Amino acid sequence: MQSDNLLALSTSKKVTGWKLFLKTVIARAYPRIIGQQREKSWIFFDIFMPMLAVAAYVYVYRAIGAPEEYVGFVVIGGAMTAFWMNVLWSMSSQLYWEKEQGNLALYIMAPNSMMAILLGMAVGGLFATTLRAVAIIVLGSLMFHVQYTVASFTQLLLVFFLAMTALYGMGMMSASLFLLLSREAWHLSNLAQEPIYLVSGFYFPIKSLNFWVAVAASFIPLTLGLDAMRQLIFPSGAALGFLDVKVEIGVLLVLCVIFLAGAKWLLDYMERLAIREGRITESRR
Amino acid sequence: MNRSEITRSFVMATWLGWQVESNWTDPFLFAIYVIIKPLANAAILVVMYSIITGGDYHSPLFPYIYLGNAFYIYVGAVMAGVSWAVIDDREHYKTLKYMYIAPINIPFYWLGRGVSRFLIGTVAVIITLGAGVLFLHLPLDLTQVNWGLFLISLIVGVTMLAMMGLILASITLMVAHHFFLIGEAVAGALYLFSGAIFPLEVLPVWLRPIGYFMPITYWLELMRRSLIGEVAEAFPTLSQFSNLQLLGILLGLTLLFALIAILTFRWCDHRARELGLIDLVSNY
Numbered sequence: 078m079q080s081d082n083l084l085a086l087s088t089s090k091k092v093t094g095w096k097l098f099l100k101t102v103i104a105r106a107y108p109r110i111i112g113q114q115r116e117k118s119w120i121f122f123d124i125f126m127p128m129l130a131v132a133a134y135v136y137v138y139r140a141i142g143a144p145e146e147y148v149g150f151v152v153i154g155g156a157m158t159a160f161w162m163n164v165l166w167s168m169s170s171q172l173y174w175e176k177e178q179g180n181l182a183l184y185i186m187a188p189n190s191m192m193a194i195l196l197g198m199a200v201g202g203l204f205a206t207t208l209r210a211v212a213i214i215v216l217g218s219l220m221f222h223v224q225y226t227v228a229s230f231t232q233l234l235l236v237f238f239l240a241m242t243a244l245y246g247m248g249m250m251s252a253s254l255f256l257l258l259s260r261e262a263w264h265l266s267n268l269a270q271e272p273i274y275l276v277s278g279f280y281f282p283i284k285s286l287n288f289w290v291a292v293a294a295s296f297i298p299l300t301l302g303l304d305a306m307r308q309l310i311f312p313s314g315a316a317l318g319f320l321d322v323k324v325e326i327g328v329l330l331v332l333c334v335i336f337l338a339g340a341k342w343l344l345d346y347m348e349r350l351a352i353r354e355g356r357i358t359e360s361r362r
Numbered sequence: 363m364n365r366s367e368i369t370r371s372f373v374m375a376t377w378l379g380w381q382v383e384s385n386w387t388d389p390f391l392f393a394i395y396v397i398i399k400p401l402a403n404a405a406i407l408v409v410m411y412s413i414i415t416g417g418d419y420h421s422p423l424f425p426y427i428y429l430g431n432a433f434y435i436y437v438g439a440v441m442a443g444v445s446w447a448v449i450d451d452r453e454h455y456k457t458l459k460y461m462y463i464a465p466i467n468i469p470f471y472w473l474g475r476g477v478s479r480f481l482i483g484t485v486a487v488i489i490t491l492g493a494g495v496l497f498l499h500l501p502l503d504l505t506q507v508n509w510g511l512f513l514i515s516l517i518v519g520v521t522m523l524a525m526m527g528l529i530l531a532s533i534t535l536m537v538a539h540h541f542f543l544i545g546e547a548v549a550g551a552l553y554l555f556s557g558a559i560f561p562l563e564v565l566p567v568w569l570r571p572i573g574y575f576m577p578i579t580y581w582l583e584l585m586r587r588s589l590i591g592e593v594a595e596a597f598p599t600l601s602q603f604s605n606l607q608l609l610g611i612l613l614g615l616t617l618l619f620a621l622i623a624i625l626t627f628r629w630c631d632h633r634a635r636e637l638g639l640i641d642l643v644s645n646y
Contacts, residue, residue, distance in 0.1 A: 122547060126546075126547060129553065129554055130550070132554050133553055133554045133559060133560075136554070136559075136560045137407065137427065137559050137560050139560075140423065140560035140561065141410075141414045141423060142414065143410075143413075143414040147414070261386045264386055264387070267399075268399060271398075271399050271402035271406065272399070272402040274402070274406060275402045275406050275409070280406055280410060281409055281410050282413075285409060285412075285413045
């Protein structure tokens, strides 16, 4: 029996190069797409929690007599929180969880690229979260009677694609930083929720903030992505927009390049550093 | 039940909870961590309010929203703090089974674990209120505060939140560790239904009874009335009740939730022991 297994191992076809990269991406994306749908309570909470915040902020706007388009701003912002939460908890701090559960050492020992693993996490997470975000938009729009007027579908799709690429690139980059963290990873992720909702204008137009605060917040891809999407789907969006949509698309393109290149460089550096300092298997609880 | 066992469990858990919450970093970073989150949360509401009203901070609605949001920090802190102790001990540190065989009282141990979050929450509430007074003209005059009502409401309210936390902790004992915590989910839901950041009249009629059944609604009203009396009276939600009536309702509901907490703990504890869930590790 044992010899049969050894024979099977020796005769199995070795996959290398881009094929191995692709197989790793698919393998890591699989649990994100399939596994997350199996745990029904996760689907419920992923939609239910942002919906609670959406409803609360919608009723605040109604209590203070805000124009109805602000309700739409909140619904779209609430849907986008699902992506931020996913990047924060399932990208940035993922390598910390993997370390806690003992998988990180296996990832590094295996003959695959860590970049492929992170990319798999990103692709799977993006797909699963998009389903949740769509559910939030549909539910929110039905509950609060939100009307949309799309100015350009092409630009809207381009903005979404660029914002997500840059956002998940940012997540891949920060994942490598979290590689060095232990218990503080949980707290830092926890800390990066409300302040980001504030500076990125999840529940109000970013233009309302100070210009330089908005410029600094534009480093987070969702800030400009959200602003551009609001400009493209609400009639009054353009008047409340921070920058011209074309400028925002250009900035998002630059952010995509910076974050993806930064993720590759930082991951290589941090992996070497973590191995040298013996942090791959440490567990400082 | 041995009195010293209760005291020992509570005090030891308070110390342990504080260590778990605070010793992951240096005091400076921890202080920033404690301050930034609640201030950002309050700032979101302040920006939303100022965009629409053009910065009319003298309207009674502003202190209503601001105070409700500030004191709601306690709800998340105490309720989620108590219930989180179960997950933390069972799944992360894997010490719940040792707690069970130690000579301690488990419900008081969980309540003690929530104290650290209560202390952190207190700092956050004070800073949020301070920022409101200093920068946003929050009409809070310390010489006009009804301190007696404030202290009694605070003590009864925190006890009520601890009882709700104990109910959630007992339920948590029966379920696997999920990404979103039961405590946070319930706190999030009650944020919507307890009139924390908008008067209950804004909710659809069929949703309002949930708010009227929740003790948090009455507690927040009492906190507002004790700090800025005329603000709370500007809204019709509970204007027909006197302070004493509100306090009576809050006390009654607190006793009811305490009874539910005892019964829930007994049942969940028994089931968890029978099903072997005390050392459950779901690895999520």
